[in-house]
Amino acid sequence: MTDILFQPYTLNPTLTLKNRILMAPLTRCMADADLVPTQAMTEYYGRRAEAGLIISEATIIRADGQGYPNTPGLFTPEQIAGWRKVTNTVHANGGKMFAQLWHTGRVAHPHFYHGEHVLAPSAEAVEGSVPRMRELTYQVPKPVTKQEIEQLVADYAQAAANAIDAGFDGVEIHGANGYLIDQFLHHDSNKRTDQYGGSPENMARFALEVVDAVIDRIGNDRTALRVSPGAYFNMAADDRDRNVFDYLLPALEQRNLAFLHVGIFDDAMEFEYLGGRASSYIRSVYHNTLVGVGSYTAETGSEAITANKFDLLAIGRPFIANPDYVAKVKSKAPLVAYSDEMLTSLV
Ligand code: FNR
Ligand code: 8K6
Numbered sequence: 001m002t003d004i005l006f007q008p009y010t011l012n013p014t015l016t017l018k019n020r021i022l023m024a025p026l027t028r029c030m031a032d033a034d035l036v037p038t039q040a041m042t043e044y045y046g047r048r049a050e051a052g053l054i055i056s057e058a059t060i061i062r063a064d065g066q067g068y069p070n071t072p073g074l075f076t077p078e079q080i081a082g083w084r085k086v087t088n089t090v091h092a093n094g095g096k097m098f099a100q101l102w103h104t105g106r107v108a109h110p111h112f113y114h115g116e117h118v119l120a121p122s123a124e125a126v127e128g129s130v131p132r133m134r135e136l137t138y139q140v141p142k143p144v145t146k147q148e149i150e151q152l153v154a155d156y157a158q159a160a161a162n163a164i165d166a167g168f169d170g171v172e173i174h175g176a177n178g179y180l181i182d183q184f185l186h187h188d189s190n191k192r193t194d195q196y197g198g199s200p201e202n203m204a205r206f207a208l209e210v211v212d213a214v215i216d217r218i219g220n221d222r223t224a225l226r227v228s229p230g231a232y233f234n235m236a237a238d239d240r241d242r243n244v245f246d247y248l249l250p251a252l253e254q255r256n257l258a259f260l261h262v263g264i265f266d267d268a269m270e271f272e273y274l275g276g277r278a279s280s281y282i283r284s285v286y287h288n289t290l291v292g293v294g295s296y297t298a299e300t301g302s303e304a305i306t307a308n309k310f311d312l313l314a315i316g317r318p319f320i321a322n323p324d325y326v327a328k329v330k331s332k333a334p335l336v337a338y339s340d341e342m343l344t345s346l347v
Contacts, residue, residue, distance in 0.1 A: 002302045002329055009052065009312060011258045011289060014221040015169060017052035017096065017312070020305065021326055024293050024316035025055040025100040025172065025226075030346055031072035035060070037082035041072075044346045045086050048319060049095025050326035055172050055261075055314070056086075058102035058179075061159035064119060065103035065180070066112040068130065074099060074159045080166045087167030098170045098224060099163040101156060101214075105180030106141040106189065107234050117142040119152075121184050121206075122191040126234050149196065149206060152180075157213040160223070170222030173210060176263025177226075178234025181207050185248065186231055187238040200247035208251055220256050228263035230271040230278040239273040249286040259289040261314065267294030279310055298329040323347060 010016045032038055048054055060066050060073045073079045083099070090097045106120035109130050120141035130136040144152065160171045175181035183189035184206040190197050196205050207225075214223050229245040231237040252260060262279050274281035279292050292301065292310030301313035317338035319325050328335055 002298045004302050004305050005298060005313060006330060009289075012221040012256075014219075015096070015258060018094070019050075019052040019326065020312045021052050021298075021329070022291060022293075022312055022314040023048050023051040023054040023319045023325075024314040025058055025174070026316055026320060027057045027068060027071060028343070028346060029068055029070045031070045031082075033070075034076070034078055035066075035071065035073035036076075036078045037072050037086050039085075040346045041082075042086045042089050044323075045097065046089035046093050047323040048325070049090045049093035050324070051095060051315075051319070052312070053169075054090060054095055054097040056083075056097060056099045056168075058100045058174050059083075059159075060102050060104075062103070062155050063113040064108055064110075064115050064117070065105075067104035067107040067109055067179075069112065069133070071102075074101070074162045074166065075155075080162050083163070083166035083168070087169075091167070096169045098172045098222075099159075099166070099168045100172045100174050100226070101159050101163070102174040103152065103156075103180040105183045106138065107179055109136050110139070111136050119144050119148060120180065121189055121196065124189050124191060126178070126189075143192070146194070149209075153206075153209045153213045156210045157217040160214040160218045164218050164222070170224060170258055171214065171218065172224040172226055172261060173214060174263075175207055175210075175225050176228040176261075178228070178231070181210060182228055182235065182263075185227075185244050186235050186241050188231065188236040200243045203244045204248040204251065207248060211252065211255060211257070215255060221258055223255075224258045224261060225252065226261040226263045227282075228278065229274055229281055230264065230269065232264065232269065237271070237273070242273045245274075245281075246285060249282060253286050253288055257288065259291050259312065260286055261291040262293055262310070264294040267292060267296065269294075279304075283309060320347075 293314035
């Protein structure tokens, strides 16, 4: 009953995927001290080239976007060269790969980049501390100025160009999970009173500026976006957020992106202010290619695609546990169960 997953899927005239299974972006914190992808990462991604599309672990666009140890970057020649080895291997094995472009905003920590400030829409700190580095508590961010916003937008576009230079087939802008772009989209983190805050149009402005700058640089056929209309990670919910996404999603539809991707850990979660699941809400206001994700199996994901709830299925944790996930599903072989201890090594 998983046959639908093995149908090719045409995103646009530039890109056709050989099947409907995506490897979800998965932060592994295994880049070297200069945030360059390693040989072990090259082999890890190379083993997963049977996916219709691999989305890289979140990759920072510049130094002050870093919020976790050893997350890779795409802003130095060495990082670009490291990623080129990864994409060459994935392509040699018959796969396709997008880079996920990331700035953590208020979830960044100056410890990692020896900086002074953490940049975010408003001076609203996220509670707690960096996971597994409990001595690093989160700081009150410095609200970004108009000039800093312009630089950030330019840096996303440059990182997208760097991704193409590194051989990626496209980029997924990380607009989800409470990081910088998402921080503009939610009232919990955006208290601005200028043209980037207050109204839905203003709160969506930064996201759309980044999307448009990336499209200008590499084309809409190679540009995708991940969004979390449901606040669930690094973020507190606010009923008014719904209006922001009611404005943003139709505006995105007009941009003809390669795809839109839901950012969620478990798509069974229901959000009252969205009238149900994040994926159902997005489907109701956005009519182009949608990638579903979040605690699906090949079976439940196939059912959701067949029921037209989304078009493509991203798989995260099961892909950590099973490098040969696609072959196993195809041959109906049993899967290895994921456990958090698997995060300590790259298999
Ligand atoms: C994630 N997730 C994630 N999401 C994202 O947009 N960028 C990222 O870098 C990461 N990193 C990450 C690391 C780890 C260890 C986990 C478990 C998750 C979320 C991920 O892409 C996916 O949405 C969830 O894992 C839900 O899908 P599964 O795992 O239930 O198939
Ligand atoms: C992108 C970055 C960092 C990685 C964090 C990954 C954490 C992995 C834990 C997986 C367990 C899922 C729990 C769901 C969290 C939702 C909270 C309400």
